[in-house]
Amino acid sequence: MSFDEYLTAKKIDSQRFKQTDPTLYTEWAVLFEVVHPDSFTVQKKFLLNALRRQYLLNSEGRMT
Template identity: 45%
Template sequence: MSEFNDYLMGKKIDPDAFLQADAAQYRALEAVFLQVSPESFTQQKLFLINPLRRTHPLPPEKMPAKTATPKKSAKPTVPKPKPTLATKSGDSSSPKPTISMEGQATATKPTITKTGKPTMVKPDSNPNKSE
């Protein structure tokens, strides 16, 4: 019986006023409530719950205290590294700045050596060029 009363109070319906006003309907709804889950009961009897809430409102002093739900903490945002602009050294006539990639891995590209075998080399070095 207390489960049904708690359910009614959660739906803002005064169980005592409802029982005094219409005991037959109270007992019928209580019997159904005890056989099904609260979610299923709400789905089945939603069209009855809203009028009951209007005719038997729960007084504010009887309303159950709301439990504070903890807010989800936001993930800390990490700023993306910004590329630094640097001009090419030794070329003062170049109007376009180049992006410095210091501290980052340099890309390699496949090249074919004199032996005909493809190898991966850094763009700065040239295996075909002998010094």
């Protein structure tokens, strides 16, 4: 699973996230590559919720 696929599964618009905050996106993408997705989720759980609110995808996979 790629980082973009992971973000989509979490209902986060990865393209908008990457464009708006490339530093954080890159930092998280690097971490995601070295840890298991479940471990990444545990480490970033509350931050992912905030990110989802900021970059929410609608049901068709596009931002709302």
